[in-house]
Structures are given as C-alpha cells and as structure tokens.
Amino acid sequence: MIIITAEEFLEDFDYGNQELGTDINYPMIERCMVEFAKLHVAAALNEAANEADVEAVDADMYGVIWGVDSDSILKSYPLTNIK
Numbered sequence: 001m002i003i004i005t006a007e008e009f010l011e012d013f014d015y016g017n018q019e020l021g022t023d024i025n026y027p028m029i030e031r032c033m034v035e036f037a038k039l040h041v042a043a044a045l046n047e048a049a050n051e052a053d054v055e056a057v058d059a060d061m062y063g064v065i066w067g068v069d070s071d072s073i074l075k076s077y078p079l080t081n082i083k
Contacts, residue, residue, distance in 0.1 A: 003043045009036045037082045049073045 004012075013032055027070040049070040 003040060006036060009039070034082055038079045039081060041077060041082065045074050045077065 010032060013035070052068045052073060054066050054068050054069055056064045058065040
C-alpha cells in the first residue's frame with residue numbers, strides 16, 4: 001500500500017475558503033496535521049491486521065490455542081486519540 005506524503009496531502013487538502021498567504025494559520029495547520037495523522041494511523045492499523053501472524057499462545061488437553069484477533073489490532077489505537 002502506498003500512502004501519500006505530507007506534501008501531497010497538503011497539496012490536495014480541502015482548505016475551504018481559507019486564503020493561503022504568508023501568515024501562519026495555526027488552526028488550519030492543526031487541522032491538516034490531525035487529518036494526515038489519521039490517514040497514516042488508519043493505513044498502519046490496516047496493514048498490521050493484514051500482516052498479523054497467528055501463533056500458539058497456550059495449549060491444553062485438547063490441543064494448541066492459537067491467537068491474534070485482527071479486530072483487537074484495528075481497535076488498539078482509536079483515531080479519537082489523535083487530537
């Protein structure tokens with residue numbers, strides 16, 4: 001999976017009616033950073049779920065107990081943590 005760079009993200013970002021100039025607009029920068037982080041976290045979690053290995057976590061009298069729940073990986077770092 002190829003994820004866009006920060007430069008590509010900023011080129012394509014929907015700035016609404018914001019006029020870009022030389023003044024630093026911190027709310028706009030913050031919004032861009034949060035959206036870019038969400039994009040990369042979602043991609044990383046998706047990739048982790050797709051590439052997760054199954055391994056033996058325990059054994060009992062019935063056999064080996066295997067584990068890795070991809071839902072737990074996907075939910076391990078919710079996007080709401082990015083502020």
